[in-house]
Amino acid sequence: MTARTTRSAAGPAGTAAREPQLQQTLTEFLIDEQRKVPNATGSYTALVNDIRLACKRIANIVGKGQLVDIHGKAGSVNVQGEAQAKLDIVADEIFHRTHLRGGTVAAMLSEEHEHVRPVPPEYPRGRYLIAFDPLDGSSNIDINVSVGSIFSVLLDPDPAAEIGPEAFLQPGSRQVCAGYAIYGPTTMLVMTLGHGVHGFTLDREIGEFILTHRDMRIPEEASEFAINASNSRHWEPAVSRYVDECLAGASGPRGRDFNMRWVASLVAEAHRILLRGGVFLYPRDERASARKGKLRLLYEANPIGFLIEQAGGRASTGDSPILDVQPQGIHQRTAFVFGSRAEVERIEAYHRDHNAKRYDAPLFGARGLFRTTAGR
Numbered sequence: 001m002t003a004r005t006t007r008s009a010a011g012p013a014g015t016a017a018r019e020p021q022l023q024q025t026l027t028e029f030l031i032d033e034q035r036k037v038p039n040a041t042g043s044y045t046a047l048v049n050d051i052r053l054a055c056k057r058i059a060n061i062v063g064k065g066q067l068v069d070i071h072g073k074a075g076s077v078n079v080q081g082e083a084q085a086k087l088d089i090v091a092d093e094i095f096h097r098t099h100l101r102g103g104t105v106a107a108m109l110s111e112e113h114e115h116v117r118p119v120p121p122e123y124p125r126g127r128y129l130i131a132f133d134p135l136d137g138s139s140n141i142d143i144n145v146s147v148g149s150i151f152s153v154l155l156d157p158d159p160a161a162e163i164g165p166e167a168f169l170q171p172g173s174r175q176v177c178a179g180y181a182i183y184g185p186t187t188m189l190v191m192t193l194g195h196g197v198h199g200f201t202l203d204r205e206i207g208e209f210i211l212t213h214r215d216m217r218i219p220e221e222a223s224e225f226a227i228n229a230s231n232s233r234h235w236e237p238a239v240s241r242y243v244d245e246c247l248a249g250a251s252g253p254r255g256r257d258f259n260m261r262w263v264a265s266l267v268a269e270a271h272r273i274l275l276r277g278g279v280f281l282y283p284r285d286e287r288a289s290a291r292k293g294k295l296r297l298l299y300e301a302n303p304i305g306f307l308i309e310q311a312g313g314r315a316s317t318g319d320s321p322i323l324d325v326q327p328q329g330i331h332q333r334t335a336f337v338f339g340s341r342a343e344v345e346r347i348e349a350y351h352r353d354h355n356a357k358r359y360d361a362p363l364f365g366a367r368g369l370f371r372t373t374a375g376r
Ligand code: F6P
Pocket: 136, 137, 138, 139, 228, 264, 265, 266, 267, 294, 295, 296, 300
């Protein structure tokens, strides 16, 4: 490589000799992003900095494992009726505290709290709303499998009004920033500011996130699907058909073999799909408790959906784009299907087909492979 090309890749002339060894930090990335916006106040950058700090604090605690006494059940349930782990509560407190003072946020919404929490009057009110699942997949904590934090940022629709839950009832297409931190073998922060998806790996020795995955794109060819197959007897016909066809592999209508995955940690599934392609389904099903799906729209499906769409994939309810859903409640649940675009479009087509007609699994008699009831 000539000196000329090295210099142009590294940045301003004169810095070429030093910079090629240094990877870009999240701080530098945010400075570059802020410079692209004329008249930026720095508030948005400050908000992302607080998200970064909250995730580093949570990563630090999660990484200590059983060395600290904050594992196991807290003995309480959250607004969803799910048992809270002690770490759910600690992570929620970290997210909340880290965003209180900065003057960037007007109110916060968390999976762990029934009500929206406005920033109290002793602190300045910011322009943004943040919704978060502070510790997603926390049932995996005790077995040392990846967990994560998910966040979604919206603009406060009416900065002069008293803030309540309705401020958060905006479709996902209005998000201005979204992402997750994954606490796995390495801690990564993966986010979109609305143009592309970028992944940053935490360098624990210098305490900074480093840009390691610029402009992540979901591979178009997918041979992995993720679904909780223990619910198969309750699935709708479209989902049974899709899964049956994947399982039939090379000898079935898809003409190739598929692999099945289920981590039970949405962040871990989204991360794998961003890097390797594939599809994730948590569909609604025919049980009364699951008619609306399981995952939460505002702080699970919308932020993951925004990332997936920004990376060239598709995110859907199974029928239509997730980001177009008009929320009706702050803890609303939804069916959620996302991943490689062609696979999600296929699942949407099957929903259109089987809304009108039953599914008679041709490969397995009158039933899908897992099904115990007659095909509907
Ligand atoms: O919503 C929490 C969550 O743990 C997700 O991270 C994950 O995708 C899903 O629930 C797992 O659901 P199940 O326990 O039904 O496998």
